[in-house]
Amino acid sequence: MADAKLSPDLFKRVTVDSTEKEKITTPALTFTQDxxxxxxxxxxxxxxxWVIxxxxxxxxxxxxxxxxxxxKGxxxxTNLPPKIANWNIPGFNGYxxxxxxxxxxxxxxxxxxxTDYLGRDLLxxxxxxTRVSLIIALVATLFDLTIGVTYGIISGWLGGRIDTVMQRVIEIVSSVPNLVVAILMLLVFKPGMTSIILAIGLTGWITMARLIRAQTLQLRDQEFILAAKTVGESGGKIALKHLVPNLSSIIIIQTMFTIPMAIFFEAFLSYIGIGLPAPTASLGTLLSDGQKALQTQPYQLIYPAIxxxxxxxxxxxxxxGLRDAFDPKSQR
Incomplete structure (x- = not known):
């Protein structure tokens, strides 16, 4: 088969305006916008x-x-099955x-x-x-943010012997199981939200501190940090103006992982009977009460579990999703 020859008439010269050569066709996005x-x-x-x-x-x-x-019961x-008005919906008709x-x-x-075994409305x-569990998780997460971020930045920024000592403290704290800390809090304080929040807050900041410290060690030798030191900015200003913005992705991602861990830990404590005292409801106490009537009234366990x-x-x-958005390299 002979090679097809292209005629010069098939080509058309394209002229480009010199003002358009350097024009950016897509809008510039900041890191957060991207x-x-x-x-x-x-x-x-x-x-x-949206579900949250x-x-x-x-x-x-x-x-x-x-x-x-x-x-109020x-x-x-007592122990009435689900029913919605007079609708004859299977599972919600009162039978x-x-x-x-x-x-x-x-x-x-x-x-x-x-209703439950005392005639209280399960819904x-x-x-x-749900509200109590979310409050405990959010307040405990504040400990994670304040203690973990501050501790990690100080440890990574100062380095040397101070960093070594601070890391040994983390190892000592992390060696104590969370359940032991929770029991100790119950001995010091009365059973309730305060003891659970303190139990989660005293040990939940360790992971955040380690992540922030590792990232701070990488950032402190970057050019923009050295430039800030050169112009005479203090360590506090560098941390607030340069380190925290560059650590925001790690802070946000770790926070979103900390909240469900706190919810689960609170539910676990309430489930085994050392959480919130009666009659205060939490997802853990509802699961504990529902488990006792699982064979006869399974709905008392199913709905809180859902x-x-x-x-x-x-x-x-x-x-x-936040991890993939703020750190595209983590995507597989």
């Missing part, structure tokens, strides 16, 4: 973010608007083992997710439990 753009492209992370926002809003709104008093309403448990209680008596207690699973998945998926 990270948010990548985050918006992650549909799973965005859905998880909706759960948080509903939890706050139920402070003022609640289906029932979460701590009635022996006439259990073919028997209408709401017979004789009145037409206007119904509980969307049923209202789930709202309270809430904590959704919360854990949403926070972890959002954290994965």
């Amino acid at each position: 990270a948010m753009r990548r985050l918006r492209q992650n549909k799973v992370a965005i859905v998880s973010l 926002i909706i759960i948080a809003i509903v939890s706050v709104m139920t402070i003022f608007i609640s289906p029932a008093n979460p701590n 009635s022996l006439a309403y 259990q083992d073919g028997v209408d448990k709401y017979a004789g209680l009145g037409k206007n008596v119904w509980f969307a997710l049923g 209202s207690r789930i709202f309270v439990g 809430v904590i699973v959704v919360l854990m998945l949403a926070f972890n998926l959002l954290a994965d």
Whole structure:
């Protein structure tokens, strides 16, 4: 087959305006704007973010608007199955083992997710439990941010013997199990939110401190840090103006992983009976109470379990999305 020859008439000269040669066709984006753009492209992370926002809003709104008093029970309403008005929805019609448990209680008596062994509305207690778990997780995360970030920056910035001593302190603190710390807090303080928050806060900052320290060791020898030292800026200003902005991605990502860990730890403590005292509801206490009636009233365990699973998945998926957005090199 002969080679096809191209005629010069097939080509057209293209002229380009000299003013257009250096023009940037795409808008310039900052690091944060580029990270948010990548985050918006992650549909799973965005859905998880909206799930967390909706759960948080509903939890706050139920402070003022609640289906029932979460701590008020009635022996006439004990262990009632879920029922939604007069709708004949399987699983939400008030029947259990073919028997209408709401017979004789009145037409206007119904509980969307049923009641517990004391006749308390399970839906209202789930709202309270979710709110309490989120508050504990958020307050405990503040310890992670304040102590962990500050400790890590100081350790990595100063280096030398101070860094060595500070790292030995971290090793000593991390060698003590979280459960032992929680029990010690219960001995010092009364069982409640304060002891749980302190138990999580006293040990939860270690991972953050190690990550921040490792990144600070890399940043302190960068050119922009050396330039700041040259012009005479103090260590505090360098940390606030240069280190913290460059550490923001690690701080955000680790924070999003810390929140579900705190929620799970609080639920674990309440589940084994050393968490929040009765009648305060949390996801852990609801799981503990539901487990006792699993064979006869499984809904008392299923619905709180669904809430904590959704919360854990949403926070972890959002954290994965933030990690991919702020650190594209971590993507496989």
